[in-house]
Amino acid sequence: MKRRSINCKVDALTTKRGKEGGWVVERLLNQLLIELDGADQRPGVFIIGATNRPEVMDPAVLRPGRFGKLLYVPLPSSDDRGLILKALSKGKPIDPSVDLSAIGLMEACENLSGADLKKLMDEAAMAALVEAKRNSCSDESPCTIKATHFEQALNKISPSVSHKIVLVAWRYKADNLANLIKPKN
Numbered sequence: 001m002k003r004r005s006i007n008c009k010v011d012a013l014t015t016k017r018g019k020e021g022g023w024v025v026e027r028l029l030n031q032l033l034i035e036l037d038g039a040d041q042r043p044g045v046f047i048i049g050a051t052n053r054p055e056v057m058d059p060a061v062l063r064p065g066r067f068g069k070l071l072y073v074p075l076p077s078s079d080d081r082g083l084i085l086k087a088l089s090k091g092k093p094i095d096p097s098v099d100l101s102a103i104g105l106m107e108a109c110e111n112l113s114g115a116d117l118k119k120l121m122d123e124a125a126m127a128a129l130v131e132a133k134r135n136s137c138s139d140e141s142p143c144t145i146k147a148t149h150f151e152q153a154l155n156k157i158s159p160s161v162s163h164k165i166v167l168v169a170w171r172y173k174a175d176n177l178a179n180l181i182k183p184k185n
Contacts, residue, residue, distance in 0.1 A: 016056060016057070016058045016059075017029060017058055029058055029060075029061075032061075033060055033061070033066065036061070036065070036066040036067070037065065037066070047067070049061075049067050050073075053165070053168075054070070054168075055168055072170075075111060075112070075113055075161060075166065076112075076113070076114060076117075078104055078105045078109075078110075079101075079104070079105075080104075081103075081104030081105075081109050081112065081117060082100055082101035082102075082103070082104030082105065083101075083104070084104070084114055084117045085100040085101075085103060085104055085117055085120075085121065086100050086101075088117060088118055088121040089121065092121070092125060092145060093128075093142070093143065093144045093145060094144060094145050095144035095145060095146045095147070097146070097147065098145065098146060098147050098150070099147075103147075103150055106154070108154045109154070110159075111159035111161060111162075111163065111166070112157075112159050113159070113160055113161050115160060116157060116159055116160050116161075119157050120150065120153050120154065120157055121153075123152070123153030123156050123157060124145050124149040124150045124152070124153040125145055125149070126153075127145075127148075127149040127152045127153060128143060128144065128145040128146065128149045129143075131143075131149070
């Protein structure tokens with residue numbers, strides 16, 4: 001049976017030639033470019049790459065027919081963070097007093113990606129489990145994930161996307177947009 005999807009960090013495979021890794025990286029990149037060139041001949045095959053380091057990618061990867069389109073996907077907005085937390089909470093024993101939208105609005109959540117929010121949810125659930133193990137839960141006091149567990153989790157995690165990377169991505173987006181609208185001589 002064929003795999004439905006395969007994923008990897010595309011920037012690990014597409015670093016600029018002549019930089020890190022020497023001939024091994026160049027051979028790997030050349031093979032990837034050959035595979036990308038033939039991908040449009042395979043019906044139903046779509047290749048999507050994601051990176052938080054576009055500046056290290058070889059420009060040949062971004063030519064039409066390969067990864068021809070660049071899309072900047074920003075970090076989630078404060079409202080989106082609340083919606084993501086609500087989606088991640090499905091099937092979890094969240095205390096009714098917890099306002100996930102309010103948590104998403106917190107300054108501590110400002111630069112959290114979707115993956116960071118999942119980690120926040122997992123850490124809060126773990127904090128609830130640790131507390132439940134310490135104080136055995138009863139019918140009168142069910143074991144749920146409370147706001148205090150989210151506060152504990154926020155103290156443990158940090159954004160995976162630094163402010164510097166966000167600025168680099170915006171600069172890269174602006175540079176590529178400028179190249180698209182630059183008149184040709």
